[in-house]
Amino acid sequence: MAELRAAYRRELADGTEVFFEARQHRCPWCGSARLGGRLRTTDLLQHKPGEFSLDRCHDCGHIFQNPRLSERGLAFYYRDFYDGLGEERLGGLFAGGTATYRRRAESVRPHLAGPAEWLDVGTGHGHFCASAGEVLPEVVFDGLDRSDGAELAQRAGRVRHGHRGTFPELAAERPGSYDVVSMFHYLEHAPDPQDELEAARAVLRPGGLLVIDVPDPESRFARLLGRWWLPWLQPQHLHLAPVANLRRRLGETGFTVLAEEHAQAHDTVDLVAAAWLALDELAPREDLPWLPEPPGRVRRAARGATLMAGVPLLLAATLLDRTVAAPLAGRWGLTNAYRLVARREVRPGTSRQA
Structure with a gap:
């Protein structure tokens, strides 16, 4: 702990301002300049120093962190959350989500035609893959994570391959490699959600499935609970997209939405x-x-x-x-998340193998 404290002291010597990019004056989702403040808060989970602001676009409703964390800031605030000091605590929490993981797998089952290769993006320690494998024994699971969680998942036998790195990098290396891609509470962490959707399209085979769970910023709990609403999760959550926005963007990226779920994606916490x-x-x-x-x-x-x-x-x-x-x-609009299952379509002028 003393060694860690000395390292953090050195990193904080220049203040927290160095962890942020310049403030944006246009919505990163639709480009509108009609922005308004939505929330100001602190890190309520790790209690690392710093203040964080979320802005809302008055035109499309997109909510985003502004100013946004830089790569240096992301590295600082993620450190010791999913790995390091937080590895044991979060590992135990993730291991206890078996029922949730099984429900996620059940949501995809009606759209699967048979044996499949599945990539779980943002896999953490791979606990979803282990539980989903019991529901879908004909599916082989790989995991991807920016932390060493994916490697831990592979060593524990929860995934076939645990890839460490970013999704766009993996998609460029392995185009057309998977039948299913899942992003369970991952997209809201991405600096550029569009890059992640393009990566999903690239890594999927034609007709492949993309399943996304994200927090629902239109939940009534978001308004009722204010800064104490857990899915704000500052400073990690960079983007919170209303469901209509994400449906539209999926269509523009080459997907057809097959299912939209709210109650099934809700976590009762x-x-x-x-x-x-x-x-x-x-x-x-x-x-x-x-x-x-x-x-x-x-x-x-x-x-x-x-x-x-x-x-x-x-x-x-x-x-x-x-x-x-x-x-x-x-019934009351209290669900804190939504789920979309979408199919990768073939763009005009391309073959089924493209």
Whole structure:
């Protein structure tokens, strides 16, 4: 921890401004200059220093981080989240999502014609692939991730091949290699979503399937919970596209949308996650290497006492999530995500092999 603290201190010596690109004055989705502020917040999960702003386009409704993190900033804020210090914690969290992973695989099953090769983009530690393989035993899964999670997934036997790097790079190396590409809560992390959609088209065989899960910025919970709505996930989420925008863009990229799902993509955590984020913000910090100094005994005791006092709040929020919010999520527009399943079409003038 002392070594990490020294490294973070050196990286923060110039302040957090060096982690951002220049502010944009046009919507990156439609090009409109009619922008308005949507949200200002901090890093509520890792508590790394910095402030983050989300703007909304008044013409198309696209929500995006502005100013956006640079490559240096992305590297800084991702470090020790999915790997390093966060590897064990996130690995346990991902391993507990079996039911969610199986539902995702079931959404694609009606559109599969038989044995297939599937690339899971943003695979993390490959837990989705392991669970989906039980639902779809005729499918072979590969994983791609920018962190070492994909390599860990391969060593654990959850994927056939674990590729480390960016999706456009892999697509350029392996065009037409897969029958299915999945992006489960990945596209919102991409600096340029269009590059990712083009990569999906390139790596898929004609008639191949693309399945995308992303947060739904039109969810009523986004307005009701404000900065405590978990899917804002700043500073990691760079783009949040309304479903109409993504459907239209898929069509322009050469896909036909086969299915749109909201209730099936919903994760029943909004209220308990908001309660946890608020409680964690209130409590004194735990020992984190990007903070100037480790907590003393008094701060550690105060943190433990605060979290223990918040247990009834967390239990009540969990109960409301499951008994009230979940059954009414679709009817009341509370779903926090949506899923699109699309087919790669053959563009005019190209062969079935193109």
